[in-house]
Amino acid sequence: MARTRIRLSAALLSAGALLAATGCGAADMTKQASPYANARGAKTVTLSVQSWVGARANVAVAQYLLEHELGYRVDTVQVDEVPAWDALSQGRVDALLEDWGHPEQEKRYVQEKKTIARGGDLGVTGHIGWYVPKYFADAHPDVTDWKNLNKYADQLRTAESGAKGQLLDGSPSYVTNDKALVKNLDLDYQVVFAGSEAAQITQIQRFAKEKKPFLTYWYEPQWLFNEVPMVEVKLPEHTEDCAAKEPGDIDCGYPTTPLQKYLNAGFAERGGKAAAFLKKFRWTKEQQNEVAQMIASNGLSAEQAAERWVKAHPDVWRAWLP
Known part of the structure; x- marks a missing residue:
């Protein structure tokens, strides 16, 4: 879409305005780069999470599987959509799991600077x-x-x-x-x-x-x-x-808009099993809505909702594992 996805930040937030969201660890992600998943043996992944519940559902399930099936520590950072591209380019986050179309940012960071790599279709329109x-x-x-x-x-x-x-x-x-x-x-x-x-x-x-x-x-x-x-x-x-x-x-x-995933280019290249898993992460709107409803309407925490969904749908997520 030529004029960007419609839930953008009204003004570009500075790096200092990025808000840390839930996750393992309370590091100030505005002041340091996120470690790549397999850099020097580290097994940490940092995911960008947007404020709407569907995006939280993506991150919740990805985080649960990264931690419980692949042995990673996952940090999350809540950041609005346009600033998320800046954070992804600079390595403050490793992956953005639900983008609604930002052609100007895609041209700048994916095509020209090559600091962001496409992570594939989320499977949701x-x-x-x-x-x-x-x-x-x-x-x-x-x-x-x-x-x-x-x-x-x-x-x-x-x-x-x-x-x-x-x-x-x-x-x-x-x-x-x-x-x-x-x-x-x-x-x-x-x-x-x-x-x-x-x-x-x-x-x-x-x-x-x-x-x-x-x-x-x-x-x-x-x-x-x-x-x-x-x-x-x-x-x-x-x-x-x-x-x-x-x-x-x-x-x-x-x-x-077919919703897309994007990875920091360095993480896409050196992120090991975590990067491979996130590239393969793909589900339907019905599956996303199932998790989102548990979080927003049924009173479950994001982790509880993810755990319940993961235990009920092993036939879906096992195909995502590297």
Whole structure:
């Protein structure tokens, strides 16, 4: 996609702003390079983990298998998408397991600098769009065409959106096309940020429990579809010409993106069994959603969810082992 995946950081974070997430070890990864997995006998891998639960599911399962099947220590670093490319290039992390398409970074680091190597397809196809709950779409079938959204703006008003209909987004740190779309499609809506993916899920669940209508930015794969069925609102067709426009001029929908893995180039070459395993790591959106739902909805820790999934699906993950 020419204008980058849509959940980017609003501003590039400096290295000092990278936040350490869960993992074995509490080293400040902003001040040192991550050791390559087999460098001088070390068996440590550092994985970048994004804030949405699907990405956490990838890392949880990869971490569990690296530790319990291959004998590595795994550190994780939580970092937004564009800064993750910088960290990966500089060796502060070894692998990024779910990228939604950043052609500018790919050109800079993979093609030109050659400091990042492709790690292969994750096996999951990502898509971002606008959604309404199925119960509202069933009652008002024409709401699924963007041209009819203004007809329902009054029903979709909230205290936060004022006199306009509400388009619910997640974290304000995610750069989306939604404000541009509202403006360029002349829609009587206000983009309202929930604050995070978790907060957005909570609001969607509350609306659904009360059977209230809502319009939300959302994405697949996402386990919440299992709990709250939603129907996509058809936006103008995504095209490469549209995606190439300046961000404020975007007037088309979002693309469908095969999600990719990337490795630090040095780690890809010298990372031994860990690098080989991460290149082979590939699963379906249903499998990812199974783990994500255990983490986000069933109250399990990431490690507990990964352990449960690993024990239930040896036929899947054994094919990933080098």
